[in-house]
Amino acid sequence: MPEVAKNLSRVPHPYTLSDAEDWLAVVKENPFNLSIFLNDELIGGVSLSDRRDNSYELGYWVGVDYWGQGxxxxxxxxxxxxxxxxxxxxxxxxxxxxxxxxxxxxxxxLGFTPTGEDEVFSLSRQARVPTFTYRYEA
Ligand SMILES: CC(C)(COP(=O)(O)OP(=O)(O)OC[C@H]1O[C@@H](n2cnc3c(N)ncnc32)[C@H](O)[C@@H]1OP(=O)(O)O)[C@@H](O)C(=O)NCCC(=O)NCCS
Structure with missing residues (x-):
């Protein structure tokens, strides 16, 4: 799904079997990396990645057919x-x-507030992309 990959930094496109295997290894290690199912169908994913500085980074994706439904x-x-x-x-x-x-x-x-601007390297675009940064505390 290029529409999804192009908005994610760590998802290459095209996506190979070896990319999927690498991702499954990451998922196994992280208790806060979950899949979103609708009636037994995988429609997305959501994760909190430990940044090892007492903070986490939030990431998520939803399949195009299911956008805009919350x-x-x-x-x-x-x-x-x-x-x-x-x-x-x-x-x-x-x-x-x-x-x-x-x-x-x-x-x-979700209650995040804007904190500034940054740039990240996108695997799918093979380029640096300007970003807005957000923060959430609970
Ligand atoms: C971003 C993404 C996860 C959103 O998934 P989703 O399930 O459609 O999101 P939700 O339905 O929960 O919320 C979407 C919100 O954006 C709003 N929205 C939709 N189109 C919009 C537009 N053109 N401009 C502004 N807001 C818009 C919706 O109305 C909704 O807000 P509301 O509830 O206040 O009306 C999905 O589009 C996706 O997977 N994109 C590709 C991957 C990605 O971008 N991941 C995030 C990386 S930071």
Missing amino acids: FATEAASGLLNVAHSQIGSLVVVANVYKENVVSAQVLRK
Whole structure:
């Protein structure tokens, strides 16, 4: 799904079997890396990656056919609540490409506040992409 990969920094496109195997190894290690299912069908994913500085980075995606129905917001909100209840005080950051207004709206609905600007290297675009940074504390 190029529409999804182009907005994510760590998802290459085209996506190979070996990319999927690498990702599954990461998923196994991280208790806060969850899949979103609708009636037994995989429709997305949401994760909190440990940045090893007492903060986490939030990431999420939803399959194109399911956009605009509140799934990303519901899944990310659930994961933030689970992480908060398991580890206590929680600091989460997020980096969203400047053009990704939908994702920025998701972050605002989750209670994230804007903190500035940055740039990340995108595997799918093979280029640095300007981002807005967000932060959440619970
Ligand atoms: C970003 C993404 C996860 C959103 O998933 P989703 O399930 O459609 O999101 P939700 O339905 O929970 O919320 C979308 C919000 O954006 C709003 N929105 C939709 N189109 C919009 C637009 N053009 N401009 C502004 N807001 C828009 C929706 O109305 C909704 O907000 P609302 O509930 O206040 O109306 C999905 O588009 C995706 O997977 N994109 C590719 C990967 C990606 O960008 N991941 C995030 C990287 S930071």
